[in-house]
Amino acid sequence: MRGADSLVQHLRIAWQYARIGVIRKSQFKVEFWSQVLMDCCWYGAHVAVFEVLYSHVTDIAGWNREQFRVLLAFLFVSDAFMMIWLGRMWRFWRDVKDGRLDPFRVRPASTLFLYGFQEFSVEGCVNMAIALAYLTYAVARASVHVTVARVAMTLVAILLSWWVRTLILTLYAIVDLWMVGSDAGRFLQEMLHATADRPADVFGARLRTFLLYVIPVGALTQVPAALVLGRYGWGGGLLAVGWLVALGLAVFAAWNASFRRYESAMG
């Protein structure tokens, strides 16, 4: 299949997933609002923690309160992306254990895409709107000089945070494929949440590099925020983005290779 045809095929499948997602959510209306509220609580808890911390200091590892809000906003934006499209990846460990991945091996499209993107969430779209509003507020408060280039850079940064979120979830899913029934992926998710909502600059140089460019949980928020805030030069920014894109492609290839280990009854 040619590249363009493949893209159209994947977009058609995504559209069908979105349609089914809307129908499914119409069955659970309370759950819809409850999920919106849940994410608002999650956003609120994160904002509150760091507003409390910044009420005692003006700077944490070179990030002031306004810059920190931009970093948090990228956490929310990437989380909303996960809520919209990648919700099923939360249960990957369980589905591997129970051998529920057979239908996704039929391959009318990429197995990873078919599995990962199967649960479109309408409430995630509401949360994305909230997250984008917070990002706009945070960028405005960070006194970033608004130019066309800066707006374009913000859009690139948003795409990058989505890309890195997909990359990280795929990386963790690989662990689940190799360690069936270990719940290691879930533990790594906990690590992700512990690490992604604060700048990787709080760590020493080696650990920071590891978290930004190898695992890369820090890149989920710090790299996009640094791009928007102009903390990277053009060369450095291009290099960071290029590396994360290449790393993503390598991780997706590694997932495909690891998926060969999957058997219908693994648990």
Place this chain on the structure above:
Amino acid sequence: MKPSAPASEELALLPHVVAYEWRKATAFRAGFLFNELMRGLPRPVVMGFVYLAMFKSSGAAQLGGYTLAALIQYLVWTAAIQKCVPDWRSLDLSEQIFDGYVTKYLVMPVSYFTLLWGRFIQFALVQLAAALLFWGAGALVAPSWWPHPASTVAFLEACTLLALGTCCYWLTFFILNCLAFWLDVVWSLLNMFQFVSAFVSGLLVPVALMPDRLRGVFELLFPYWTVNATVEILLGRLDSADFVRGLGVLLVSLAALDGLAMLAWRRGLRRYAGVGA
């Protein structure tokens, strides 16, 4: 009407329930390692780095009455205590209601609450062992700065608050699970409680660092007395008068939650049709 067993018989069944739940928890050894032993460790480790960066950048000796060493000790105790606090994964009742699997409990000759508390005992025993293992390992590796209870009395007071607090958490998760009788899916409600209680309890940041008004409100709620106050008693920052106040809040909460749990279960069963959603 289902025959009910006498209380002594239900009590005799508890150890069996605990044993079965233990076997289930340890069925996957790697899963046991990640779920029970390593759970809750990444957050305090990362927060340690954040506090270090805060002290470095501000140059202050204290933040909210805490020195850096005291904050690190706070993190160590919260990591140990968090292991003992139930979370949204501790019960799967809502899924069973959704799938219509509750029927089996209704034909058992014992109350469902025997299973519920049996599970709680198994959970508490495993988590207590994990917490002791964590604390003991740290005390062996870094005896000079690893925190020790301020006194024997403080340790006993902390244990009392923690035991009552975990019961409150357990009943809250049970009640939220029971809401599946009406709402079908309660996953987000469980998570919502988790996020809010993590903040209120001081798991994310010590309540002492928060504004006074917020602290005043949180002191009326059981999560605060389960984690934050327990840790501060262990650190010697709260005294026996605070303990008595916490005991009062927890006992009232426990009585209210217990009543609510019975009510939710009974009312829920009236709606239950046994076919799932």
